[in-house]
Amino acid sequence: xxxxxxxxxxxxxxxxxxxxxxxxxxxxxxxxxxxxxxxxxxxxxxxxxxxxxxxxxxxxxxxxxxxxxxxxxxxxxxxxxxxxxxxxxxxxxxxxxxxxxxxxxxxxxxxx
Amino acid sequence: xxxxxxxxxxxxxxxxxxxxxxxxxxxxxxxxxxxxxxxxxxxxxxxxxxxxxxxxxxxxxxxxxxxxxxxxxxxxxxxxxxxxxxxxxxxxxxxxxxxxxxxxxxxxxxxxx
Numbered sequence: 001x002x003x004x005x006x007x008x009x010x011x012x013x014x015x016x017x018x019x020x021x022x023x024x025x026x027x028x029x030x031x032x033x034x035x036x037x038x039x040x041x042x043x044x045x046x047x048x049x050x051x052x053x054x055x056x057x058x059x060x061x062x063x064x065x066x067x068x069x070x071x072x073x074x075x076x077x078x079x080x081x082x083x084x085x086x087x088x089x090x091x092x093x094x095x096x097x098x099x100x101x102x103x104x105x106x107x108x109x110x111x112x
Numbered sequence: 113x114x115x116x117x118x119x120x121x122x123x124x125x126x127x128x129x130x131x132x133x134x135x136x137x138x139x140x141x142x143x144x145x146x147x148x149x150x151x152x153x154x155x156x157x158x159x160x161x162x163x164x165x166x167x168x169x170x171x172x173x174x175x176x177x178x179x180x181x182x183x184x185x186x187x188x189x190x191x192x193x194x195x196x197x198x199x200x201x202x203x204x205x206x207x208x209x210x211x212x213x214x215x216x217x218x219x220x221x222x223x224x225x
Contacts, residue, residue, distance in 0.1 A: 033213055042218035043155065043203060050211065088155065092210065099145055099168060100214060102155040 005103045006089055012109040019076040021106040023089030024069075030092045032065055032072050033100060037086045046074075046087075076108075084110045114138040118204050118217035125224055128193050133220045135187040135204030143207050145214070146179065146189045148172070148200040155203070161187065194224045 006023045013019055023032070034046045049056045049065045049072065056063045062075040076083055086107050090100040117136040125131050137144055146158040159169040159179055166179065176192045187206075191198055204217040 031211055035216075040201075040221075043205075043216040045213040045215065048211075048213045090155075090214075098210065099157050099160045101157060102147075104154045 006087070006106045008106060009104065010107045010109070012111055013079060014111050015079055015081055017079055019079050019083070019108055019110075021074045021087050021089075021108070023072045023074070023103055025072075025089075025091045025103075026070065028094055029067075030094050030098065032063075033090045033092070034061075034063060034072075034074050035088045035090060035102075037088065037105070039085070043088070079108075079110045081110050081112055084108060114215070116204055116206055116215050116217035118202075118220050120220060121218065122221045123223070125194055125222070127196055127224055131191050131194055131222060133189045133191075133202050133204075133222070135189075135217055136185060137187055137204065137206040138215055139185070141206035141208055141215070143167075143209065144181070144187050145205040147203045147205060147216075149203065149219075150197075150200045158189070158202075191222075194222075196224050198222060199224045 029051055031048050031050045033048045035043045036046055037043050047058045047061055047063050049063050051067055060077045065072045086105045088102050088105040090102045092098055092100045119134045144161040147155050148158055149155045157170050159173045160167045161179055178190045181187045201219040201221050203219045205214045207214045
């Protein structure tokens, strides 16, 4: 299975601090994506990093990918209360019409 | 920004009844998916749909499930005889092609009683 697995399962930090979430996967991938989900709501695509990329930025988000270790990290800098959500990594396999497979997610709670 | 629209947002049904969950994907997307998320658990792949046919389905997607894109726009998931364990959020998603991010709908919360 190409399944991603995030750690930690839950993370609580003070507002203003940086939050780092990690994801590991098992098989070769075409790309890895991070999604956010507010409680009981839909999934919002945050950022995609391709297998030939090592780092990508989008606003306060920084994603790294290490294909040799089959791992990725999502860093949210200067966290805000509104960042409270669950964050999922999802990997897309190498086949042309491969679906994405989600990990179990990290529940992030930003304390005011 | 284009959106994937799902209806209804919440559906309650009796065990054994048939339900149809509806999705209107983004018009220029080519690949379509249904995922589900049982409360508090991870998002699970159900089925992918490309070129008007199923391209892949998971072991969850058994004979009681079916998908259709009857009119070239709406994309439906039918559950023929619902079970209690079908209670979950069902998400429709689409994308242009491999290597692109997926756009998810806001989901249908299905409650089977």
